[in-house]
Amino acid sequence: MTSGRRFFAAAALVAAVVSPGVALALGPSLPPDASAEGWRIDRLFSSTHVLVALVAVVAFGGLALALLRYRGPRAASYSHGTTGRAIAWPLAAAAFVLLVVDGNLFVTSTLDLRTLTDVRAKAEDPDAVKIQLTARQWSWEARYPGPDDTFGTAQDVVVTDHLRIPVGRPVVVQLASVDVVHALNLPNFRVKLQAIPGRIGSVWFQAEKKGRFEIACAQHCGTFHYKMRGVLEVVDDDTFEEWLAREADDAVRVQQERDRADAEEAPPRSPWPRWEEPPEAGAWSWEAGLEGEGAPLLERSSEDRPAEGHRDEPGGAR
Numbered sequence: 001m002t003s004g005r006r007f008f009a010a011a012a013l014v015a016a017v018v019s020p021g022v023a024l025a026l027g028p029s030l031p032p033d034a035s036a037e038g039w040r041i042d043r044l045f046s047s048t049h050v051l052v053a054l055v056a057v058v059a060f061g062g063l064a065l066a067l068l069r070y071r072g073p074r075a076a077s078y079s080h081g082t083t084g085r086a087i088a089w090p091l092a093a094a095a096f097v098l099l100v101v102d103g104n105l106f107v108t109s110t111l112d113l114r115t116l117t118d119v120r121a122k123a124e125d126p127d128a129v130k131i132q133l134t135a136r137q138w139s140w141e142a143r144y145p146g147p148d149d150t151f152g153t154a155q156d157v158v159v160t161d162h163l164r165i166p167v168g169r170p171v172v173v174q175l176a177s178v179d180v181v182h183a184l185n186l187p188n189f190r191v192k193l194q195a196i197p198g199r200i201g202s203v204w205f206q207a208e209k210k211g212r213f214e215i216a217c218a219q220h221c222g223t224f225h226y227k228m229r230g231v232l233e234v235v236d237d238d239t240f241e242e243w244l245a246r247e248a249d250d251a252v253r254v255q256q257e258r259d260r261a262d263a264e265e266a267p268p269r270s271p272w273p274r275w276e277e278p279p280e281a282g283a284w285s286w287e288a289g290l291e292g293e294g295a296p297l298l299e300r301s302s303e304d305r306p307a308e309g310h311r312d313e314p315g316g317a318r
């Protein structure tokens with residue numbers, strides 16, 4: 001056996017045994033799953049891993065076997081691929097990859113997607129926490145409805161880059177971008193969804209473990225893409241409700257203070273009645289005093305309006 005053949009045989013053996021072994025031992029390189037449905041994604045990764053490792057063992061094992069068996073003067077017999085056997089083997093290998101490896105991916109993911117994309121049913125769950133999430137260069141802004149459970153009121157709670165959710169309750173996220181394409185990535189919850197300007201995306205997940213987890217942007221979105229990170233804090237239900245109520249109270253108070261400041265900043269109301277022509281032509285004065293500040297402006301009835309035409313005759317009609 002020449003040194004070249006020996007090298008290739010060793011390389012094939014390593015590829016056949018060592019690399020699938022290492023890959024299977026390490027498993028998918030994802031952070032620990034903290035969600036209720038993340039196991040579906042992990043199952044897809046693991047089963048694909050095992051099947052692809054099996055293909056690698058067969059392919060590289062066959063290569064190593066051929067190199068070892070036909071070493072020395074014994075020449076390997078070969079055909080031009082025209083015999084039935086020569087056609088059947090590649091067809092069987094292709095069918096295995098297509099039906100078993102790809103088929104498993106297709107069937108499992110199609111069934112899983114029914115659960116993972118059933119956002120509407122989850123949103124109808126009275127326990128669901130709804131969040132409107134806005135991605136922008138380079139932060140995450142989350143809006144929760146307050147205790148009134150209605151978006152767009154003074155009770156809305158808005159936070160940036162630090163979200164809180166309760167453990168054990170479904171969370172339904174609607175996602176939008178106000179500038180470029182971003183992607184919400186919650187690695188511990190196996191959630192990844194693109195935020196596309198002009199569209200609203202939706203996704204749901206449920207935390208099963210308490211703790212602080214990473215929010216990342218999975219789409220290169222500009223200079224400070226790498227800084228577009230946030231914290232997703234999973235807390236128990238009571239802590240979440242207390243936090244939400246406190247934040248909603250703060251939001252209402254801030255809104256009231258803003259309204260008051262706006263009112264104070266507004267120009268003082270004029271004590272004058274609105275501009276009106278004299279009630280009769282040539283009148284020097286008429287009954288209508290200045291009103292106190294804040295009092296309603298003096299309204300004059302249409303009968304009090306001056307006769308038509310006096311403005312057309314300046315200086316006349318006295």
Ligand SMILES: [Cu+2]
Pocket residue numbers: 135136138181182183217218219220221225228
């Ligand atoms: Cu981004």
